[in-house]
Amino acid sequence: MNPLEKMLESQPVIILDGALATELEKQGCDLNDDLWSAKVLAQEPEKIKQVHRNYFNAGADCAITASYQASMEGFLKKGYSLSEASNLIRKSVVLAAEARDEFWSGKDNRLDRSKPIIAGSAGPYGAYLADGSEYKGNYGVSKEELKNFHRPRVELLVEAGADILALETVPSLLEVQAFVEVLHEFPGKYAWISFSAKDGKHINEGTGIGECAAWLDSFEQVAAVGVNCTPLQYVSSLIKEIKPHTDKPVIVYPNSGEIYNAAENKWEGASLQENFNSQAKIWYEQGAQLIGGCCRTGPEEIKDLAAWGRKKE
Numbered sequence: 001m002n003p004l005e006k007m008l009e010s011q012p013v014i015i016l017d018g019a020l021a022t023e024l025e026k027q028g029c030d031l032n033d034d035l036w037s038a039k040v041l042a043q044e045p046e047k048i049k050q051v052h053r054n055y056f057n058a059g060a061d062c063a064i065t066a067s068y069q070a071s072m073e074g075f076l077k078k079g080y081s082l083s084e085a086s087n088l089i090r091k092s093v094v095l096a097a098e099a100r101d102e103f104w105s106g107k108d109n110r111l112d113r114s115k116p117i118i119a120g121s122a123g124p125y126g127a128y129l130a131d132g133s134e135y136k137g138n139y140g141v142s143k144e145e146l147k148n149f150h151r152p153r154v155e156l157l158v159e160a161g162a163d164i165l166a167l168e169t170v171p172s173l174l175e176v177q178a179f180v181e182v183l184h185e186f187p188g189k190y191a192w193i194s195f196s197a198k199d200g201k202h203i204n205e206g207t208g209i210g211e212c213a214a215w216l217d218s219f220e221q222v223a224a225v226g227v228n229c230t231p232l233q234y235v236s237s238l239i240k241e242i243k244p245h246t247d248k249p250v251i252v253y254p255n256s257g258e259i260y261n262a263a264e265n266k267w268e269g270a271s272l273q274e275n276f277n278s279q280a281k282i283w284y285e286q287g288a289q290l291i292g293g294c295c296r297t298g299p300e301e302i303k304d305l306a307a308w309g310r311k312k313e
């Protein structure tokens with residue numbers, strides 16, 4: 001059964017987690033690397049598990065695995081063997097599932113909430129390029145190449161037991177079409193599709209997000225459609241663009257509002273973090289059913305969401 005549908009039968013909104021990388025940096029991890037948080041999978045897996053634990057404690061119903069930048073091609077390029085690379089991708093699911101199971105074994109943790117689910121993160125092809133291409137798209141590669149890029153990781157995430165797949169921060173409709181074709185090779189498995197957007201109407205490559213939502217609407221294995229890793233000030237408008245084109249749950253987990261400078265590998269601009277919670281309530285009223293945070297959001301934001309999102313109406 002579609003795991004999101006199942007959860008939404010008993011609660012009005014699914015609380016996602018927040019940034020993984022930002023929290024790992026707080027624990028002293030150096031993520032200035034092409035593999036980004038995937039590097040920590042190999043070197044400091046316990047820290048990843050700790051971040052998942054923190055988010056479950058904060059109230060997250062879903063952990064997104066540390067496999068965003070963990071592609072087979074990325075690991076191979078860094079000198080990992082085929083079996084090492086496969087093991088690391090599987091491990092991203094195992095760490096999140098262990099953190100979830102440990103959390104769920106505490107009696108008090110089970111009060112008034114659903115058992116959290118694990119979303120296996122699949123970053124876009126642009127994240128593998130590690131040059132900020134996930135915010136631009138137009139990679140100049142064919143649909144077949146995109147399918148070949150996504151297939152092995154999807155297979156490993158599914159095999160390792162992810163409850164759902166998360167195609168995240170995707171800037172391109174062509175890439176989504178490739179991913180959905182790969183998904184069809186795994187009957188009975190579901191994915192949410194989350195775009196990165198450049199304004200209140202368009203995904204980063206320029207296609208209207210309404211058009212993207214309309215294209216996705218007919219696929220049963222697509223469990224939710226929305227945006228992440230996008231400045232929070234665009235989210236309200238993006239929800240309005242998506243809603244008329246699909247009955248699927250809308251998912252939003254934007255950034256804090258700062259802007260990523262790919263050339264210098266850092267975040268710039270004034271933080272709008274204090275607005276996160278009040279904005280999130282507006283997204284919920286507009287009909288978003290999965291809400292969380294992306295870059296620069298943390299357990300505090302998730303705790304705020306859970307404080308109102310978990311209340312029975």
Ligand SMILES: [Zn+2]
Nearest residue numbers: 229255294295
């Ligand atoms: Zn992000």
